[in-house]
Amino acid sequence: MRLNRILLLITSVLVLVAVSVLADQNQEQKPIHAVASDQQGEGRPVGTDPLAGLPNDIPEDELASVEKEKFTFQTEVSRLMHLIINSLYKTREIFLRELISNASDALDKIRFLSLTDPEAIAANPGLEITIAADPEKKTLVITDSGIGMTRQQLKDNLGTIAKSGTSEFLAKMESGKSDITQIGQFGVGFYSVFLVADRVTVASKSNDDPDQYIWMSTAVDDFTIAKDPRGNTLKRGTQITLHLKPDAYRFLQEKNLKELVHKYSQFITFPIMVWSGQEEEVPVQEQETLLNDDLVEESIDDDINKSDKKKKTEKRMVYGWHHINVQKPIWMRDPKDITDKDHKEFFKSLTREPTDPLAWTHFKGEGEIEFRTLLYVPSVVNDVFYQNVQKDQSNHPIKLFVKRVFISDEVDLLPKWLSFLKGIVDADDMPLNVSRETLQKHRSLRIITRHLVKKALDMFTSLSENDPKAFAKFLGQYGTILKYGAIEDQPYRKKITSLLRFATSSNTEPFSSSLDDYIDRAKADQKSIYFMTGSNIAEIEQSPFIESLLARGYEILYFTDPIDESFVDKIPGYNGKQFVNIAKGDLTFGDDELEADRDLEIKFRPLTDWLVDTLHESIEKAVISQRLTTSPFAIVAPKSGLSGHAQRVLDAQGVNHKNPNMEYILESMRMQKKTLEINPNHPVIATLLDYVEEDNVTNEMINLIQLMYETTAIRSGYPLKDMTQFAGRVEGLIRKAVGVSILEEAKIKVKKAADKTEEERKADQELKKTNIVYEDENDVDHDEL
Incomplete structure (x- = not known):
């Protein structure tokens, strides 16, 4: 059994290297005179015909006669599409980003399967994404050679939406408070196609299904699925054909398509090819051959005549597949060659977040295991982070690659308190199990984690030294999380604590003083770090507790974060001085x-x-x-009791039903x-x-x-x-x-409300028979969406 595992491991690594080489080859720019792939035009040569490389469409007569099965959309899908179709957004272009991202995920899946099963990509070894516009038919076609979908998967994946986040997304959309650039974060990116298209056809072929199927919808209430009458043209993968709305015809222009790919998807790891033309000097003889497809007879002339003929060229538009995302993965480049703009664009491509990151670090780890890493700090903490921490779940913020092959985004490479970071890790070697879900908890992962934590803390330190304003913004978003990290992660406790900043009685600006600053300003023989907690600085400044210390010239830290008291309970001192809560216990000075x-x-x-x-x-x-x-x-x-601020925080949290014993202890402390x-x-x-x-x-x-x-x-x-x-x-x-007697009462002069009339009672009875929650001229019946 052990020998079999070793052999399987060796096989996996060998396949991994082979696929990595294939991936690197795919990243090379293809020449303009390439031959179109089979699924894009049956291997026809490219040339001056702008339509030569376009996919074969399904003839209308064949489509009408094919046997189809009709299905009704899930209610949430109907609501979503209703909102998309009937709402106006400035960022309609993000549909292309969503489709490319989905295509990239499909390619990642098939490439991962090929690590242990090389036959998985045998039907179509080329891993790429192609985009072609047909100005005549007003269609846009996006094709990938990824894992594809079976008939059942077409029905499940495109007819329903996963519940996670959908209700929240729809609520924000319906309230008009959501920016549709966030659509990808809710797992509903495919439906953004209906921002620009009134009819969509999806053809897909999976290794798990002998036939190729098509999914069709006009974004009303239903969709149809049928066996593709063209046969297995894709061999493997998915092809999405968008029949564009008249106001979306600008997406048929080559220039616009290239700009959008570069804007949103230039750092996708797979080649993205756009069918387009460019002006070239073409020999007349060769051009005629391309146009007429006839055999040109070669006359027997002298060398001078031959030379003259070769010089006869003219400018013509030549069409072919142009590789748009020609840059190799950003993490493989020299950090000195990567601009701030590159980092910001890659971060947005990686996370689908609309804002720039606050900071980033790019480094190469060497030693027992070699790997490259990019870590980014989002400008705003995501609410999902706190939800997952509360539920004791991980955020899985890091995408793990091995030799540029995407392996998983479900590996906990960061401790929970650092999982607000986003980024990638690309290792040169990593022992793998057969399934990505059970990636081995190998020593290599622990080594990588240690490197990541150290580099993350170094990044925060660098930000504090080089850009105090940006660091204050960082602490405004992540200060509470760092304190949680100091509580949970003892090995990094002092380093994290040194990064924290507080307002004090000497400088009430938020995040103005570190603990080292406070100690530098301490008085002679001062052995304590005095602090006071409150909801805000104004409340603390009005407290009687600070009077004597300020009169004696002592500086007081102002703690306004609800976690602060828990923080100092776990970290009783810093650099030889003890924290003292001036609102608790005894306080003496000499x-x-x-x-x-x-x-x-x-x-x-x-x-x-x-x-x-x-x-x-x-x-x-x-x-x-x-x-x-x-x-x-x-x-x-008492020293072990609750201060007023701590008691208010606990009262605001309510009863802890999950831990009655803890609630009993807290209630005893309150009393x-x-x-x-x-x-x-x-x-x-x-x-x-x-x-x-x-x-x-x-x-x-x-x-x-x-x-x-x-x-x-x-x-x-x-x-x-x-x-x-x-x-x-x-x-x-x-x-x-x-001078008013305590016994004298207020005189009451109010008019008593009238009883309900019989007509009002009848109206109430009629309303009980309907499903109307309330009546308003702007009321929306969401069941109809």
């Missing part, structure tokens, strides 16, 4: 102040004891504060009693002490202390347990100030 606090504790003990008795439902103890300078009170959580800190230098506190010592505390004063505690809770970031009670205390205070 032995001299501790001695002074002991004296104050004794002096204010009557007041602190009275406060504990009065507020016993909310606080565990009351102590002298070192945090406060101008505020009378502050409410502090923890807090510590009330008092400012002994505040006049209100000093006066309260006098009242308590004189035993002169009234019920009204107790009520005011409750109110003061609740306002302090709000300032400290905690939600109130009883908002109604708080509002009542405030109202009571206002009533007393304006």
Whole structure:
């Protein structure tokens, strides 16, 4: 068994090398006088006839007589096509990008199968994409020699849409908030053909089906499938014929087709050939042979006459297959020869995203395994990334190639926290299993992953040093993800942490200071990194917790990201200094102040004891504060408890039904009693002490202390347990100030609503019998789409 596996592995590698050589040969530019491939015109020579290389169309009489089977589109397909046909978009041209991308995927699949089964490409070894326009018939034909589709696959693939992302896509389209350039991200790219065509024919031949079939639709409600009356003209692959709408005839022009291929698909790894003509000096004798297809008799003249005849040429349009994407794969080129524009175009071709990347890195890994890599940072994080992280799923952002042969985009080459990156890895050697889904978890992959993570972090560092504005934009999109990476990936924790940037009390601009910057500005003998959390900077600046530290000249980090407290819990320190949350636990600054606090504790003990008795439902103890300078009170959580900001974040997330035990722990932390800190230098506190010592505390004063505690809770970031009670205390205070009795009620003067009439009841009963959700003149019945 082991010997068989080794033999299979050796066979795979040998086939891989052979196919790689074939792929490199396919990338070479073909001469203009090439012979058209079989599926493009039965091997006819090219020349001055602009229609010579066009595919053979199905005669209308044959099409009418062929036995067809009619099917109805899936509801989502009908809705999608209705929106496409009846909506106006500026980017109709993306239909060609979608079809070329699909063709490239089909070619990738057949090339991968050929690694272990060389017979898979035997019927049609040439792997390429061809595009031909017929100005007379107003058709555009896109052909690939990929894996093809069986009759059943034509029905399944072109009559239904995979559920993933479709509902979201349709909702955005119907609301008018979606740019159709994003269509490829939802797996519905084929239907973009109906942006430009009112009738589409798809012919396809698969190795798994003895016959070639055609799929036809006019984008109404149904489609038909029939055996192709032309027979097996493709041998293998798919040919899509678009009957263009009158307002789309510009896509028949050679210039436009070449520009679109170059714009969207120049970095496709397979040759893209466009049938077009160019003016050439053609010998008259040779040209006549091409035109008349007659045998030219060679007269017996002297050498001078022969020489004169050879010089007789004239300019003629000569037609043939022109290779458009002549550049070799961008990752195989010298990085110094690749421009920023090249990178931006390749990124858009690779990801189908409309915006430029924020940064990229291009490198070659050497050692135990050699590989080339391109990594890109998208300008905006995709919502799917967070959805997959939440579901503990991977994003599979990297396409894996081996010697330019696409292998898989379902291999986890990056840790989850870096899977927002996009790119390719092209290895010179890689052990493969028979199926792409079970690619071996080989040591080579672990080596590649280590290289990728290191180079990604180097790319972020370079961006921070060379373009701070772009780096701030990067952190705005990916800062939270980096903190998640620091929590999850201990080996890279310090490097990731050094990349983070925060607003501080010295510079409130977002992402302005690193932890190294903070430590450089630290005070003498400062052993802590002080931070405060809040929903925003303005909220933190109004907090009583920062008063004493700012008065002492300490700098405070402002944490406004919901993940920040979890981040510092997992990373308690940086470069020898500990993180300290100034809203939690004890806060001390020196032995001299501790001695002074002991004296104050004794002096204010009557007041602190009275406060504990009065507020016993909310606080565990009351102590002298070192945090406060101008505020009378502050409410502090235990060191292991929840700060006000953390509690609000948890409350916003709701109940964790998936983990009841964790929810129980969090609820226990929410219910923890807090510590009330008092400012002994505040006049209100000093006066309260006098009242308590004189035993002169009234019920009204107790009520005011409750109110003061609740306002302090709000300032400290905690939600109130009883908002109604708080509002009542405030109202009571206002009533007393304006001289209104607490017992006096508001006078109610409102008109009671009339009962429903009999006519209204009957109308309601009639509406129950219909499917109308609501009545509006602009209402759309989506079931009809």
